Amino acid sequence: MLVNKEAGEIQPLQPAQAVSLRPLVEADLPAVLAIEQSAFLIPWTRASFLHELHNPHGRLLVADEQGQVIGYFCNWLVADEVHILRVAVHPDHRRRGVGRLLLQATLAEARRCRAHSASLEVRRSNLPAIALYQELGFCQVAVRRRYYENGEDALLMVCAFPPDNNMLEMKSSGEP
Numbered sequence: 001m002l003v004n005k006e007a008g009e010i011q012p013l014q015p016a017q018a019v020s021l022r023p024l025v026e027a028d029l030p031a032v033l034a035i036e037q038s039a040f041l042i043p044w045t046r047a048s049f050l051h052e053l054h055n056p057h058g059r060l061l062v063a064d065e066q067g068q069v070i071g072y073f074c075n076w077l078v079a080d081e082v083h084i085l086r087v088a089v090h091p092d093h094r095r096r097g098v099g100r101l102l103l104q105a106t107l108a109e110a111r112r113c114r115a116h117s118a119s120l121e122v123r124r125s126n127l128p129a130i131a132l133y134q135e136l137g138f139c140q141v142a143v144r145r146r147y148y149e150n151g152e153d154a155l156l157m158v159c160a161f162p163p164d165n166n167m168l169e170m171k172s173s174g175e176p
């Protein structure tokens, strides 16, 4: 049994074992937008998500639990770099490992696609997200001063994949 540490309540939470990840489709947008509005000061609109759905570099995933969208993720994969644009989990489902699941899946796909690193910007005050990124190997490499509309700084965080990662994968897959 887990406790919802974020809300400080004694409320049982189940780990994200029954959660599956799949590509985001247009029919998911009402649920995604509801989470987006609860999660961000300046939420993306339906048009923003549609734009990313049609962007050849865009990759969007949802975390689905018994038909309910409880989280989502959006990134770009351009050349050998992944840039993470959006990750959010429904407030009732946080601290169940869903954010970790979404990020791990993205990083694994990035490695399969021979990417060398992943990067993102995060508000300096967003301690839950910073803790999640650090856990998965991201390090702060720069500060973008007054990056956000309210004047808040962004931390630029990068996760560099091991240089021999691609070679190991090539060897194990039998490719030359």
Ligand SMILES: CC(C)(COP(=O)(O)OP(=O)(O)OC[C@H]1O[C@@H](n2cnc3c(N)ncnc32)[C@H](O)[C@@H]1OP(=O)(O)O)[C@@H](O)C(=O)NCCC(=O)NCCS
Pocket (backbone or CB within 6 Å): 006, 039, 040, 086, 087, 088, 089, 090, 093, 094, 095, 096, 097, 098, 099, 100, 101, 121, 122, 123, 126, 127, 128, 129, 131, 132, 133, 135
């Ligand atoms: C950031 C966010 C996506 C994390 O999602 P989540 O599903 O709750 O995170 P997980 O349960 O996978 O947490 C994995 C680890 O991250 C860290 N973490 C996550 N939330 C945390 C919090 N509130 N406080 C401290 N550490 C936290 C912990 O190390 C946690 O591991 P643990 O639960 O075993 O201690 C979620 O809080 C969210 O949607 N926030 C609003 C949107 C947002 O800020 N997105 C990021 C924009 S850059």
